């Protein structure tokens with residue numbers, strides 16, 4: 001079935017580099033599910049030796065254990081499994097090294113190589129690192145860096161609006177990740193609180209299922225990508241957009257972090273507005289949803305991050321130099 005190369009050498013699961021992982025990923029997305037479902041054993045490529053392969057195997061429940069994510073804030077019983085754009089995310093732990101990871105399960109029929117290609121090829125401390133890809137049966141398992149502090153959305157739902165110094169800390173990290181992606185003409189397309197996850201020392205962007213790398217300086221979408229509330233007016237118009245759309249989505253995410261609600265929903269209740277696309281098109285930016293206690297510096301940052309005109313909107317690099325993100329000691 002053309003799978004021979006993977007069966008050679010040290011077995012169907014092996015250590016490799018990003019190029020090996022990418023060729024495995026392309027093999028997966030170009031081989032029929034029928035062919036692959038006859039495979040008896042798991043197969044794949046791991047990038048790190050703290051995921052311990054034994055006799056060419058990396059078995060669920062003996063070499064690695066998956067847990068429904070134990071929530072940081074909610075009672076463990078809720079068993080809440082964060083859902084990505086294309087799959088469920090579990091907590092995973094290597095049985096030998098006890099290394100803890102996130103593991104996203106993607107059914108093979110939903111899998112496209114582009115889901116992980118960008119995350120594999122472009123690495124940055126504020127982007128969830130990809131540790132390995134394994135096929136078990138008909139499900140692809142993506143092992144990644146885990147944000148054990150949960151997502152910013154989960155923190156907001158459990159602890160309410162964030163204070164400005166917490167928002168500054170998250171915004172700086174996300175903007176560094178966006179500056180890196182945008183520097184490679186990559187649009188994330190789904191920047192929002194549930195796609196920002198927290199570790200003890202940093203915040204990282206997750207879920208690259210909607211990510212694209214632009215070939216020119218504008219990307220004309222075939223379909224609407226992202227989550228409505230955080231969408232920029234130019235994205236909604238579907239006449240072409242660029243990396244600035246992510247900057248706008250970060251702006252709306254900051255509004256959500258400071259008020260506890262996404263923009264628009266308090267003024268236009270979801271019960272009466274099944275879709276916000278028209279509101280965004282007519283009324284963006286949602287400056288009235290900025291919190292009353294927002295500092296003047298942060299308010300200025302939000303105005304420049306959510307400028308209606310993409311060419312006038314600040315870039316991630318420009319926002320990183322905003323005064324709001326460098327409060328003097330006494331302001332804190």
Ligand SMILES: Nc1nnc(-c2c[nH]c3ncc(-c4c[nH]c5ccccc45)cc23)o1
Nearest residue numbers: 082084102128145146147150151197206207
């Ligand atoms: N869609 C997606 N694609 N990749 C990821 C991902 C990579 N590392 C992670 N670490 C934590 C979480 C996570 C999200 N919401 C949560 C709520 C509670 C606890 C943890 C989380 C998600 C990830 O997520």
